Amino acid sequence: MKIHKAWWLGIRDIQIMPAPRHRPQSRRPQWIIILVFLVSVSLIGAYVYGSRHYSACYFFSSSSCISFKQWLPPSPARVFTDDEIAARVVIRDILNMHPMQSKNPKIAFMFLTPGSLPFEKLWEKFFLGHEDRFSIYIHASREKPKHVSPLFIDRDIHSKKVAWGKISMVDAEKRLLANALKDAENQHFVLLSDSCVPIHDFDYVYNYLMDANVSFIDCFEDPGPHGTGRYSNHMLPEIEKKDWRKGAQWFTMKRQHALLVMADSLYYLKFKHFCKPGMEGRNCYADEHYLPTLFHMVDPSGIANWSVTHVDWSEGKWHPKAYRAQDVTFELLRNITSIDVSFHVTSNEKKVLQQRPCLWNGVKRPCYLFARKFYPETLDKMMRYISNYTI
Numbered sequence: 001m002k003i004h005k006a007w008w009l010g011i012r013d014i015q016i017m018p019a020p021r022h023r024p025q026s027r028r029p030q031w032i033i034i035l036v037f038l039v040s041v042s043l044i045g046a047y048v049y050g051s052r053h054y055s056a057c058y059f060f061s062s063s064s065c066i067s068f069k070q071w072l073p074p075s076p077a078r079v080f081t082d083d084e085i086a087a088r089v090v091i092r093d094i095l096n097m098h099p100m101q102s103k104n105p106k107i108a109f110m111f112l113t114p115g116s117l118p119f120e121k122l123w124e125k126f127f128l129g130h131e132d133r134f135s136i137y138i139h140a141s142r143e144k145p146k147h148v149s150p151l152f153i154d155r156d157i158h159s160k161k162v163a164w165g166k167i168s169m170v171d172a173e174k175r176l177l178a179n180a181l182k183d184a185e186n187q188h189f190v191l192l193s194d195s196c197v198p199i200h201d202f203d204y205v206y207n208y209l210m211d212a213n214v215s216f217i218d219c220f221e222d223p224g225p226h227g228t229g230r231y232s233n234h235m236l237p238e239i240e241k242k243d244w245r246k247g248a249q250w251f252t253m254k255r256q257h258a259l260l261v262m263a264d265s266l267y268y269l270k271f272k273h274f275c276k277p278g279m280e281g282r283n284c285y286a287d288e289h290y291l292p293t294l295f296h297m298v299d300p301s302g303i304a305n306w307s308v309t310h311v312d313w314s315e316g317k318w319h320p321k322a323y324r325a326q327d328v329t330f331e332l333l334r335n336i337t338s339i340d341v342s343f344h345v346t347s348n349e350k351k352v353l354q355q356r357p358c359l360w361n362g363v364k365r366p367c368y369l370f371a372r373k374f375y376p377e378t379l380d381k382m383m384r385y386i387s388n389y390t391i
């Protein structure tokens with residue numbers, strides 16, 4: 001604000017500055033002062049406009065210059081509402097907090113499932129021997145699960161119904177996060193479905209997540225009908241169209257980010273009210289947009305932009321490929337574990353493929369720790385493979 005003002009004063013000063021009259025001896029110094037002044041004005045202009053709007057040119061070569069209109073200061077930043085000011089300070093301070101040190105850091109594995117978990121035995125094999133480094137939470141939205149592994153007994157949290165694509169999905173994720181946050185030793189939080197399987201051993205997964213300096217939240221810009229096409233102007237003023245993002249819901253996040261999700265009600269309520277199936281004749285699915293958009297707005301460099309849970313959309317159908325027993329081979333698992341580039345395809349006619357290397361703390365590494373969707377019938381084969389293919 002101060003800069004805008006100074007700049008305006010400057011312009012006015014130029015216009016009203018009297019022409020030099022009868023002091024020839026002071027002519028040169030005065031011109032130097034004016035020149036220095038004009039250069040500073042253009043530098044301040046560059047600062048105010050930022051690199052996007054400013055094209056370097058000098059006042060003196062007006063023809064190749066951007067028009068004066070573009071030199072006007074940008075419209076003032078909008079006035080934030082009370083709720084926005086409150087949300088912004090809370091989010092800023094959470095992000096600046098030093099992570100709480102815990103003597104015995106654990107990863108919270110949070111299962112979002114309609115009922116029983118078909119891969120409990122596989123997960124048990126994955127977890128055994130690492131008892132002090134994980135905790136399990138289960139949100140069963142339809143029926144009480146029957147547990148076959150002692151590790152999963154008494155780990156159900158109080159759950160509610162979940163409707164596909166509705167805000168109740170986000171609510172279930174928040175319920176899992178809140179329950180897992182109760183344990184101060186949980187430092188990283190993983191959301192998994194009943195059709196997810198691990199594709200690496202526990203130590204690999206633990207170190208991959210604990211040592212990463214980001215949360216693995218899928219996030220990309222899709223200008224097509226299933227991306228920005230789901231945006232509604234009701235999201236304004238807090239959420240602008242340019243900030244709208246999309247991503248698969250299967251996240252992993254650091255404790256700080258989990259707290260941030262707990263602290264947010266402002267942006268959450270926008271999605272609850274204005275991103276739902278049948279909204280203004282379009283379908284918007286909050287679980288695909290809330291977290292990607294929120295983190296893109298508040299901490300873009302704090303997220304990896306890909307999900308560590310692999311899923312195969314290459315068939316181009318409404319649902320991803322679901323693996324049958326005959327599909328599960330050593331080759332399939334080796335293929336999935338060796339992918340080190342993340343893909344996103346836009347939903348417009350161009351179907352632009354966005355590819356990015358999976359950079360883990362700046363180093364290219366395989367992207368995936370888990371995979372979906374696996375039919376329950378693949379359990380036996382997965383049990384046999386798990387010790388062979390994991391690193």
Ligand SMILES: *[C@@H]1O[C@H](CO)[C@@H](O)[C@H](O)[C@H]1NC(C)=O
Nearest residue numbers: 214296300301302303304305
């Ligand atoms: C994720 O994408 C955002 C842009 O949306 C970028 O600023 C950020 O650096 C990316 N994260 C990583 C880890 O590359």
Ligand SMILES: *[C@@H]1O[C@H](CO)[C@@H](O)[C@H](O)[C@H]1NC(C)=O
Nearest residue numbers: 327329331332333334335336
């Ligand atoms: C594994 O990857 C190779 C090379 O991309 C491909 O030809 C093959 O079909 C894949 N196999 C499976 C089972 O996905």
Ligand SMILES: *[C@@H]1O[C@H](CO)[C@@H](O)[C@H](O)[C@H]1NC(C)=O
Nearest residue numbers: 213214301302360361362363
């Ligand atoms: C994560 O580490 C990489 C490599 O050191 C660095 O470039 C990046 O800025 C870090 N990101 C964060 C959010 O600390």
